[in-house]
Amino acid sequence: MSMDSILVSNPRNYNNSTQNIPNDIIIDILTKLPVKSLLRLKGICRSWYSLIKDEKFVKQHHDTHKNRQKYFIISRGHEIFHHYTMDVPQVVDSTRIVSLIEPPIRIDQSLKVYPNIQYFSSNGILFITYSHDIIVMWNPSTRESRRIPSPIYNNRGSMYSFCYFHYIDDYKIFRLRCGDNKEIDIFSTKSNMWKSIGMFPSNYYFLGFNVVMVDGIVYMMARNKENLPSVTILRFCLEKEKFEDELLFPYVVPWTRHVLHSLGEKLCLIRILDDNREFWLYTMEKNSWNKILTIPLALKNGLKPVSFTEDGSMMFQSFDRRGFVAYNSTLHKFEQVNVGGIKGLYFNKVVTYEETLSSLNP
Template sequence: MSQRKEEGGAILRRRTKHDDDDLPDEIVLDILAKLPVKYLLRFRCVCKPWYSSIANPSFISTHHLNHSYVIHIPRNIPIPFFPGSSHSSDQVCTLACDRTFETISEFRVPFTFQSGFSHFVGSCNGMLCFTSSRSWSNVVYLWNPFIRKFKRLPNSQLFIMSLGIGFDSQNNDFKVVGIPRTFAKPKPPPEVEVYSLSSDSWKRVELGISWRPNVVSHKFNCVLRFPFVCGHLHWMIEMIEEGGGQEKHDTSTILSFDVNSEKFKELPLPDDEGSCITKCVTSFKGKLALIKFGNGTQPHITQCSIWVMREYSVIDSWNKLCVLSIENLTDLIGFTKDGLLIRKSSRPVSTNSELESKDKFVLIDLETLHEKEISTHAKYGFDEATYMESLALLDGTNVISY
């Protein structure tokens, strides 16, 4: 034990001209990059060079690659609004191992929403984004739980319907993109609002793509959080189009937003004949993915076709990964590194002479199709995302440390 302390002391000791036996700086930084955030926050105080190195964007990016987990947050059913009431402080985030789902730590949401429970927008490079569960609220928070700081964003000027969070790698900047609610049904939103953490402000960005003239109505599919893949945020738009006569048909497209250039483009879906009840865009192992839902051959069976875009933006690279037949599917939660996480209804069981039905959460391995039940205390389902410890700082106004 004493030998280990001496070795640790040698690494932590400030280098001088006479310390010829000390480790080279690049090896020290490589060791630091493998340490948890809580230790790095302390080590910033060792000396100014260490503080500068740990705060360097390049070091932060390297640290991201070494620490990946799963974070899940229970969904709550908002209760009617009462003046002076706040409920989001009751929500607890759970950090878990990305393979076993075993709990590593828990931390309470440190801010509250007067209009109801918080809604989890997403996770990107260790930064969490939340908004109110009430659709008329434009309150948005960014939160880095590992440095124990959160920030309320300035209010958006548009009536935001849905949000996504991404990271601008060219400018080392987090961005939140807001899609506004549109009341003119045939038209898409003519512009969106983009928040930049570096400038701490919103700006409007034109959609910049032509719209089909025969579209009667459209809506954004919000089954899952909007995925951030290859520097792009993605939304699925479901449309009703008129044909040559009076007939109408459904069509869909993926709207892609380049967080670096702040430009939009459309990505077509894969060609796949067959019935489909609904579909959603998501991500799996860092690639854009699509899940299509259809009726199975037996009652209570849902058929899920899972597609993955092997090469981003190359339409011909859409590949059907597998087709699952899932019994008693009640909710789709999302992908982890190991498979698809869902909620299934179970048969009622007798509890204190009463029948009680309790849903179960199941992780499906897409290679073996093996189902593994996940333990959680969530009553109404939960939101899940890949998460990594992060040194990403929150500075400027409306930043609170706790």
């Protein structure tokens, strides 16, 4: 059934002020509304309820909002941690504020849990691991959540990531078990099951900083046991559930610090040179590295790129309790970004997501 037929199937959904408005205009207006407003509109009549739950409408709404990014934050307080959401801040707009949000399930919010939390986003859905056996997928816009079964073999210190594959309508979770025997497990929301894929390649040492997911590919830094001085990047295709060819670095300097990140839909490589205190940022496009930013670092501030702003600046999470700073590549300087409600908060990690009506349950 088309979206138009849903709207006209019940004539009671029209009143005198809307009966002459074409269906495509009504749909276009509705797709621009935030999720919170649409959830209220679902109760107006059956036809609107059916429309807002329609798969085509859900996709059209997501496509409309996918560039209107929001931040999800877990912040450490004095004795407990909290969850927050906020719109992506802008340098010229200091009206952004953080909003406290209840966690998706009842959990221990004491600080003893805090170091083990990992969280990621895909298709507007958050994936959160509070411990090795408390794993949740959560839509913060609709507040719908889904508890994921405990993995096959529970062990602390595992590294996770996940991705949504729209053409098969399936979320897949990647887990790398850390320890002496590094093994890879995959979870599918369609099958609701974990399965073991096999061992991490035996001819590489995993450099256990992080695993990064971009467009269905998991990237991991490693050293070839036969060529220890050099660092490489291994790629694991989550759709095909197998390793692909190595991804080479854009330069050969073996003992500098490298960190992988995802920035939107781009893979980023950060290189920090201690001697002259420079921050180099590369993005991967069409299997080729592109150096997009060089920032001189006068102070030893911890910085992590989070997103681009609407005016083209790059937003960084600052680990010196300044919250957010933006780098203006035209003026070549950092600018403080004021956000209401973050004073005194310490952010563990900030991930971007977009609003979605997507459901987590079959």
